[in-house]
Structure formats: structure tokens, C-alpha cells
Amino acid sequence: MKGLTPFLSLALLTGLLTMNACSSKKETTEQKASIEKTAYGQLAGGQTADLYTLRNESGMTAQITNYGGIIVGLTAPDKDGKFEDVTLGQDSLSAYVKNNPYFGALIGRYGNRIAKGKFTLDGKTYNLVTNNMGNHLHGGTVGFDKVLWTATPIEGDEPALKLTYTSKDGEEGYPGNLNVTVTYTLQKDNALKIDYEATTDKPTVVNLTNHTYFNLTGGAKRDVLDHVVTLNADRFIPVDKTLIPTGKLQPVANTPFDFTQPTVIGKRINDSTDTQIKYGGGYDHGWVLNGSGDSLKLAATVYEPTSGRVMEVRTTEPAIQFYTGNFLDGSVTGREGFPYKKRYALCLETEHYPDSPNQSSFPTTTLRPGETYKTTTIYQFSTRKE
Numbered sequence: 001m002k003g004l005t006p007f008l009s010l011a012l013l014t015g016l017l018t019m020n021a022c023s024s025k026k027e028t029t030e031q032k033a034s035i036e037k038t039a040y041g042q043l044a045g046g047q048t049a050d051l052y053t054l055r056n057e058s059g060m061t062a063q064i065t066n067y068g069g070i071i072v073g074l075t076a077p078d079k080d081g082k083f084e085d086v087t088l089g090q091d092s093l094s095a096y097v098k099n100n101p102y103f104g105a106l107i108g109r110y111g112n113r114i115a116k117g118k119f120t121l122d123g124k125t126y127n128l129v130t131n132n133m134g135n136h137l138h139g140g141t142v143g144f145d146k147v148l149w150t151a152t153p154i155e156g157d158e159p160a161l162k163l164t165y166t167s168k169d170g171e172e173g174y175p176g177n178l179n180v181t182v183t184y185t186l187q188k189d190n191a192l193k194i195d196y197e198a199t200t201d202k203p204t205v206v207n208l209t210n211h212t213y214f215n216l217t218g219g220a221k222r223d224v225l226d227h228v229v230t231l232n233a234d235r236f237i238p239v240d241k242t243l244i245p246t247g248k249l250q251p252v253a254n255t256p257f258d259f260t261q262p263t264v265i266g267k268r269i270n271d272s273t274d275t276q277i278k279y280g281g282g283y284d285h286g287w288v289l290n291g292s293g294d295s296l297k298l299a300a301t302v303y304e305p306t307s308g309r310v311m312e313v314r315t316t317e318p319a320i321q322f323y324t325g326n327f328l329d330g331s332v333t334g335r336e337g338f339p340y341k342k343r344y345a346l347c348l349e350t351e352h353y354p355d356s357p358n359q360s361s362f363p364t365t366t367l368r369p370g371e372t373y374k375t376t377t378i379y380q381f382s383t384r385k386e
């Protein structure tokens with residue numbers, strides 16, 4: 001410091017200290033990827049459910065419990081780099097057990113509806129549990145969202161949680177013992193990948209999905225009507241008033257179902273002149289994704305202008321159910337202690353078409369012994385400044 005005035009020396013020292021503080025700050029935000037397990041709570045049967053926290057190097061986290069394979073929390077950065085939760089969730093295991101409108105949950109054996117809970121396979125008719133306007137919805141009264149899965153954490157740069165469950169022959173009325181594996185992977189590129197696999201010992205039907213409710217404002221600050229949605233789909237699946245497909249696909253052109261260009265959700269959601277909007281109470285329909293085959297394709301993009309958050313959904317599935325939380329009525333209180341009201345979130349459930357077991361023109365959902373059911377869906381987060 002010889003030759004420097006005391007003032008300059010102090011300034012230099014402060015500068016050095018600040019630089020140090022910055023570099024150590026950098027170290028703390030760019031942490032190592034990790035997966036941690038904590039006890040989440042006890043179920044009525046005495047089993048313990050665990051909570052796994054997956055973290056990637058940039059600080060994104062996914063919290064997943066092996067009860068229902070529920071995504072309890074998922075953070076994503078806004079345009080200023082602030083991580084906030086972009087999903088709806090509850091504050092305890094008991095809250096999820098008591099009443100969960102499928103927040104974050106794995107759905108099976110059949111995601112969405114099967115008319116009257118009946119289908120015929122190889123000449124034999126099966127009767128499933130009916131739990132929704134006389135139809136079977138999301139696997140019945142005890143679907144895959146309400147069972148305890150066996151969890152295996154997988155460490156690495158892209159931490160993963162492997163969940164397995166054996167659904168017994170006859171469970172909720174379905175034939176065949178079904179061995180299911182779902183793997184959640186938190187990728188480096190701020191994406192959550194979900195790989196689904198299943199095998200059976202008797203012919204059965206399978207349609208697995210995840211029912212996360214998204215609100216990209218972060219912390220579900222308000223409804224999702226100003227989220228901007230693009231769907232890579234020229235056709236959608238019209239339904240009757242119990243939300244069972246009529247069997248005919250309809251072009252989206254000139255209807256409130258046209259999301260081929262980025263469109264604000266609220267623009268046409270209350271178009272009471274449209275019968276399909278009336279039946280769904282808003283959007284609660286399947287869109288048929290453009291592009292054939294089961295390769296990974298861009299299905300949906302969601303943009304929330306105030307936070308700048310963008311979510312892209314890619315899937316190997318042929319359809320996506322776009323549901324705008326029309327049945328939320330404020331009776332479920334979220335993590336932050338305030339009620340989740342109508343349209344406080346949107347779901348983008350990648351899947352086969354609803355009621356496929358009864359609709360011969362739809363892509364098949366039959367799984368036979370010796371075959372492996374395999375699908376992948378990726379939810380990727382980024383930001384855009386406008």
C-alpha cells in the first residue's frame with residue numbers, strides 16, 4: 001500500500017472484499033446438483049411417505065413425494081433470475097390425502113375418461129369403478145395418484161427419482177398385473193423430464209400422465225387468463241356434456257380452440273355461443289398433436305408476460321389435454337394459505353385420446369403381455385423479455 005493515501009487503500013480493500021463476496025455468492029447460486037430425502041408424513045396404513053428434493057446446478061428445484069408421485073413444488077426463474085414455484089400444491093401430506101384435485105399427481109391406469117366405466121377387450125367386457133358423472137376418470141377412486149410408490153433416488157448432474165408401482169390384476173376393475181415405472185429427471189437445461197414405462201401379464205389398457213397445475217406468475221398470484229398459449233394442433237377432440245369424446249375430430253380453425261398462434265387464454269374462454277366451451281366450462285379438451293409417430297415433438301408453449309416465464313412441453317404422446325382449472329372453486333387452500341380459485345392454473349396433460357378403449361378410430365391404448373408401454377414428456381422452462 002506504500003504510496004497510496006489511506007483513503008485509496010481503504011477503497012481498494014473494500015473493492016477486493018466486494019469481489020470476494022461476489023465470487024462466493026456465485027459459488028452459492030451455482031451449487032452442485034443434488035437429491036435429498038426427508039420424511040414427509042405417515043399414511044393411515046402406517047407407511048411413511050418421503051419427500052425428495054431434486055436440485056440442478058442453476059438452482060431449479062423439484063420436490064416430489066412417493067405418495068401419488070406428486071410434484072409438491074417446482075421452481076423456475078423469472079426474467080430477473082428469481083426462482084418461484086410455478087405449480088399449485090398443498091402444504092402437507094395430510095392435505096393431499098384429504099382432498100387433492102390431482103395437483104402434481106401421476107395419473108393411471110387410465111388418464112382421463114372411459115365412458116360408463118366399461119370397455120371390451122378380446123371379447124371380454126370389463127367394468128371399472130365409476131367416479132365422474134357415471135364415467136371412469138383418472139384411474140378410479142384409488143388411482144395411481146393415491147398409492148404409495150417405491151422410490152429410488154439417482155444422483156448425478158441431472159438428478160432423478162425412479163418410482164415403481166405394481167397395480168394388481170382387478171384393481172379398480174382393470175385386467176392384468178401392471179408393473180409401472182415413472183422416472184422424473186431434473187435436467188441441466190431447466191427441464192423436468194418424465195419417462196413412463198409399463199408391462200402387463202394380461203391384455204389391458206394403459207394411458208399414463210401427470211396432472212400438474214401450472215401458474216407461471218410464480219406462487220399462483222392470480223388466475224391464468226392472461227397466460228399466452230400456443231398448441232401445435234390443427235384438430236381437437238369434441239366431447240358430449242359428460243366430457244366423453246363424440247368420436248369425431250374437429251378442425252380448430254375458426255373456433256375458440258385455435259391456439260395454433262400464440263393466444264391469450266382469456267380471449268375466448270367465456271364464449272358462451274360455443275357448445276364445446278359450455279360443456280367444458282372453459283377449456284377441458286384433448287388436442288390432437290400435429291406430426292405423426294411417437295417421436296418427441298413440441299406440443300405446447302406457455303408464456304406469462306409479467307414474469308417473462310416460458311414453458312415448453314414436448315412429448316411422444318399423440319394428444320394433450322388442456323384444462324384451465326374450471327373446477328377449482330376456492331375450497332382447496334394452497335401452500336401460501338390462500339384459496340385456489342377457478343382458473344388459477346392450467347394443466348397440460350400429455351396422453352392418448354380419452355375413451356380410446358371404446359373408440360376404434362382412436363390410436364390404441366391396449367397393452368399386451370410381451371410389449372412395453374413407453375412414453376416421455378418434458379416440461380422446459382426459460383424466459384423471454386418483451
Ligand code: GLA
Pocket residue numbers: 101102112137243284285321323327347349
Ligand atoms: C382433467 C379432466 C377434468 C377434471 C380434472 C380434475 O383435466 O379432464 O375434467 O376432471 O382432470 O379436476
